[in-house]
Amino acid sequence: MGLTKSEIFTEEQNKIALIAKVIGHPARVAILEHLIKLEECVCGDLVNDIGLAQSTISQHLKELKKIGLIKGTTEGTSVCYCIDEENWQKINDLLVTFLSKKSKGSCC
Numbered sequence: 001m002g003l004t005k006s007e008i009f010t011e012e013q014n015k016i017a018l019i020a021k022v023i024g025h026p027a028r029v030a031i032l033e034h035l036i037k038l039e040e041c042v043c044g045d046l047v048n049d050i051g052l053a054q055s056t057i058s059q060h061l062k063e064l065k066k067i068g069l070i071k072g073t074t075e076g077t078s079v080c081y082c083i084d085e086e087n088w089q090k091i092n093d094l095l096v097t098f099l100s101k102k103s104k105g106s107c108c
Contacts, residue, residue: 016094016098019067019091019095022064027052027056031064032064032069032083035070040082043075068084068087068090069083069087069088069091070082070084071083
């Protein structure tokens with residue numbers, strides 16, 4: 001069996017691409033902005049605040065949690081979400097390092 005396309009790229013390239021893919025949806029950006037603004041765990045308020053169906057919000061939360069931007073804790077029958085500060089910093093560092101690679105010279 002042949003290589004999958006992701007195997008020909010570095011681990012860093014694959015991580016950056018995955019992060020870009022996940023935050024490439026405006027609903028996910030809105031969810032992150034909402035969680036950042038509140039600076040606390042949010043349980044269920046996202047449907048009213050973001051304006052999407054519960055199932056849609058849940059799917060977006062799942063994707064954000066999968067890459068570690070947010071974390072969730074169960075309280076009764078609901079899950080409360082907040083920014084995962086440690087992973088947020090790691091992802092920030094990865095993206096800053098990547099975006100800082102541009103040479104200082106002029107190109108086109």
